Amino acid sequence: MDRKAIYYTLIGAVPFGGSSISSFMVSRYLRDFTETLRYLPLTIGICLLTTFLITYNYLQSYVAEILVAVAVAPFIIGYVFSSVYENIKVNVSEYYIEVIFKVPVGELKFDNPSEMFNYLFSRSLKKIRPPYYQKLKVLNNCGNLRVVPRENEIVLRKKCGDTQIEIIVRGKRNVDMKVTMSY
Structure with missing residues (x-):
């Protein structure tokens, strides 16, 4: 695993959008979707944890919707930005x-x-x-x-x-x- 890509996965600690930002940064750095997939579980796990803590305390009625969005968005963003490099x-x-x-x-x-x-x-x-x-x-x-x-x-x-x-x-x-x- 690449050290710089691991640093980008730690951006996932930011609640709500951290996993999406991290997925964008890793896919832009590695330029390959299959390589990006190796880093997404760590990113999504960290972001789900921080997002759940904040959402459960302040937005209890939207917990499921927000967690699904946080978990699915990195895959879409990683695929879109890594497909730019496939020519x-x-x-x-x-x-x-x-x-x-x-x-x-x-x-x-x-x-x-x-x-x-x-x-x-x-x-x-x-x-x-x-x-x-x-x-x-x-x-x-x-x-x-x-x-x-x-x-x-x-x-x-x-x-x-x-x-x-x-x-x-x-x-x-x-x-x-x-x-x-x-x-």
Whole structure:
């Protein structure tokens, strides 16, 4: 678990809107809904407790409605704000298919380019659906990793047969993955 995301979950101690604010902050930081789901139980639990204490003492007739809103809103907010980062583009020509999309990541801190490629590749496989998933799943163990440093980016390339995977890292949080495969 990430320390900064845990700090964002502690915002859930604010009654009524704390879970929603915390869900927004965590989803904006992690940029992935499945990763955000790991932090929501703690956030919702803390916010339900503080909200229940205040609501039970001052607004007893609205306890159930307020608690349901506090428990459901973080899931909706987390999904909406993390779906902003899911951009997939498919280009088709006569000879090949090119799939380009942004990989939702937090801050990247890796010493080894191979570890970074494996991490980004596994994160990107979560976003790919059949029929491409089965073909790309076996490519992680195939071919050598080529690292091409440029002025503002690092390009990680792996080629296996007629399929080429290219991960372009710009800064700490902007990652694009391009997969080119023939028919």
